[in-house]
Amino acid sequence: xxxxxxxxxxxxxxxxxxxxxxxxxxxxxxxxxxxxxxxxxxxxxxxxxxxxxxxxxxxxxxxxxxxxxxxxxxxxxxxxxxxxxxxxxxxxxxxxxxxxxxxxxxxxxxxxxxxxxxxxxxxxxxxxxxxxxxxxxxxxxxxxxxxxxxxxxxxxxxxxxxxxxxxxxxxxxxxxxxxxxxxxxxxxxxxxxxxxxxxxxxxxxxxxxxxxxxxxxxxxxxxxxxxxxxxxxxxxxxxxxxxxxxxxxxxxxxxxxxxxxxxxxxxxxxxxxxxxxxxxxxxxxxxx
Amino acid sequence: xxxxxxxxxxxxxxxxxxxxxxxxxxxxxxxxxxxxxxxxxxxxxxxxxxxxxxxxxxxxxxxxxxxxxxxxxxxxxxxxxxxxxxxxxxxxxxxxxxxxxxxxxxxxxxxxxxxxxxxxxxxxxxxxxxxxxxxxxxxxxxxxxxxxxxxxxxxxxxxxxxxxxxxxxxxxxxxxxxxxxxxxxxxxxxxxxxxxxxxxxxxxxxxxxxxxxxxxxxxxxxxxxxxxxxxxxxxxxxxxxxxxxxxxxxxxxxxxxxxxxxxxxxxxxxxxxxxxxxxxxxxxxxxxxxxxxxxxxx
Numbered sequence: 001x002x003x004x005x006x007x008x009x010x011x012x013x014x015x016x017x018x019x020x021x022x023x024x025x026x027x028x029x030x031x032x033x034x035x036x037x038x039x040x041x042x043x044x045x046x047x048x049x050x051x052x053x054x055x056x057x058x059x060x061x062x063x064x065x066x067x068x069x070x071x072x073x074x075x076x077x078x079x080x081x082x083x084x085x086x087x088x089x090x091x092x093x094x095x096x097x098x099x100x101x102x103x104x105x106x107x108x109x110x111x112x113x114x115x116x117x118x119x120x121x122x123x124x125x126x127x128x129x130x131x132x133x134x135x136x137x138x139x140x141x142x143x144x145x146x147x148x149x150x151x152x153x154x155x156x157x158x159x160x161x162x163x164x165x166x167x168x169x170x171x172x173x174x175x176x177x178x179x180x181x182x183x184x185x186x187x188x189x190x191x192x193x194x195x196x197x198x199x200x201x202x203x204x205x206x207x208x209x210x211x212x213x214x215x216x217x218x219x220x221x222x223x224x225x226x227x228x229x230x231x232x233x234x235x236x237x238x239x240x241x242x243x244x245x246x247x248x249x250x251x252x253x254x255x256x257x258x259x260x261x262x263x264x265x266x267x268x269x270x271x272x273x274x275x276x277x278x279x280x281x282x283x284x285x286x287x288x
Numbered sequence: 289x290x291x292x293x294x295x296x297x298x299x300x301x302x303x304x305x306x307x308x309x310x311x312x313x314x315x316x317x318x319x320x321x322x323x324x325x326x327x328x329x330x331x332x333x334x335x336x337x338x339x340x341x342x343x344x345x346x347x348x349x350x351x352x353x354x355x356x357x358x359x360x361x362x363x364x365x366x367x368x369x370x371x372x373x374x375x376x377x378x379x380x381x382x383x384x385x386x387x388x389x390x391x392x393x394x395x396x397x398x399x400x401x402x403x404x405x406x407x408x409x410x411x412x413x414x415x416x417x418x419x420x421x422x423x424x425x426x427x428x429x430x431x432x433x434x435x436x437x438x439x440x441x442x443x444x445x446x447x448x449x450x451x452x453x454x455x456x457x458x459x460x461x462x463x464x465x466x467x468x469x470x471x472x473x474x475x476x477x478x479x480x481x482x483x484x485x486x487x488x489x490x491x492x493x494x495x496x497x498x499x500x501x502x503x504x505x506x507x508x509x510x511x512x513x514x515x516x517x518x519x520x521x522x523x524x525x526x527x528x529x530x531x532x533x534x535x536x537x538x539x540x541x542x543x544x545x546x547x548x549x550x551x552x553x554x555x556x557x558x559x560x561x562x563x564x565x566x567x568x569x570x571x572x573x574x575x576x577x578x579x580x581x582x583x584x585x586x
Contacts, residue, residue, distance in 0.1 A: 012494065013493045017484070017486055019484070019486040019487050019489065019490035020490075021490075021504075022509070023508045023509060023511075032491070032494050032504075033494035036494055036500060
């Protein structure tokens with residue numbers, strides 16, 4: 001595939017701007033690729049109608065793109081690419097121009113369509129949540145280089161470097177150095193256990209997800225075998241389904257702690273002395 | 289109390305809106321009054337006068353007489369001389385439009401696809417510069433170039449391809465092409481520059497060759513420019529007067545010169561008026577047909 005010029009590869013693209021031909025109606029847009037490949041007229045018609053049905057645009061065949069809503073235009077763009085039955089379909093931020101509600105609906109629909117047609121979708125997005133929910137495998141790119149490839153859960157749970165850790169999802173970062181095997185000394189001197197493959201003495205950044213942190217009022221409360229760090233609540237943000245606490249721990253920096261808003265959850269006020277608790281498996285020490 | 293108030297407001301709304309609309313359209317009309325007055329006095333009225341004169345008769349000294357109304361002048365339009373001149377004019381106007389379109393499209397496309405805005409502006413200014421000098425002066429410049437000792441004639445004689453071109457149909461054609469090319473380039477540039485090139489990219493992604501992508505995407509999307517440019521070139525080419533007069537000599541009479549002769553040397557105002565009126569009516573009909581057949585859509 002790689003040796004053929006781009007317009008001869010069995011790859012089609014859904015453009016970010018859709019790039020629908022404004023002077024052609026829906027079916028002419030969708031049938032463009034087939035006509036260019038000199039596919040038989042009746043077959044073109046059949047496959048165009050099939051694909052228009054697939055993306056649920058039946059009845060709009062003769063509309064011009066200008067007379068369609070954003071979501072409908074998106075479907076035409078998808079149909080126009082899918083009708084060619086490419087080996088790989090490239091989608092360049094296909095849902096970027098849609099509002100949140102429509103984007104969520106289209107995400108599910110795209111996933112269903114992908115399951116139906118069984119074509120590999122290469123889906124470019126800056127929306128990390130979209131990437132996590134829609135992908136089987138994610139490739140994270142930084143400055144044109146692929147920095148990590150793997151299943152969504154691997155990318156989220158064990159980012160291989162600081163860029164991936166900061167790019168995908170929320171993350172707490174605390175500078176420190178390796179104190180011994182599986183042990184990290186934070187700038188303020190606290191020792192915690194974390195996953196690492198760096199040698200003692202290496203300066204690292206401790207990373208841990210906000211939702212994997214717990215808050216307690218006293219050192220005696222957390223279960224044994226966990227990391228505990230004392231701190232003070234310096235900010236509280238209410239998100240509706242959760243609360244976020246910023247907990248300062250002196251010279252070591254601060255943790256952002258997300259606590260689900262469930263009945264019986266203890267609320268903390270700014271200035272409260274708290275203990276931040278997390279499982280050693282939840283934290284990773286990543287070298288620069 | 290409150291509900292009563294809101295209901296009166298609702299009831300008053302449509303009336304308010306209508307009166308606001310009326311005021312809006314009245315204000316719009318006021319804005320347009322100077323233009324209306326100008327067009328009626330300096331455009332409509334003279335045209336009506338021309339039209340009226342075409343039914344007048346010619347006095348013994350050639351002075352138009354506003355009595356003895358007849359359609360003789362209109363009947364004369366079928367004379368062989370008129371037909372020859374009309375055919376020649378139409379052919380030259382069509383050829384000029386086609387040549388302007390081909391050359392203008394290539395040039396406009398080239399300008400519109402330059403990456404830097406400053407480069408595009410510079411090239412556009414090159415197109416516009418001739419506009420800033422007098423048309424007569426430029427036409428006389430061509431006369432010198434095409435005359436016996438002109439550079440273009442010398443070049444032709446050197447290569448053995450042509451001799452003196454002045455006072456031939458070719459000279460008129462060259463002059464018209466030169467004169468009206470900018471009218472083609474500018475609307476084409478405006479249309480091509482607006483094209484979203486990701487559409488061409490999409491076409492290429494959908495297996496179109498470069499030529500196919502041009503034919504199916506770029507060309508249809510530049511249609512507004514093609515139409516506007518063609519109208520802007522064809523209409524004045526058909527009625528051209530200065531260029532054929534200076535570069536064509538007495539040999540190549542076009543409609544414009546013919547009309548001038550009728551009003552001048554021939555002293556036959558009614559006939560000149562009839563020829564003018566006929567051209568106007570044909571043009572008007574053509575324009576109406578064009579707009580009726582959906583010329584306004586992309």
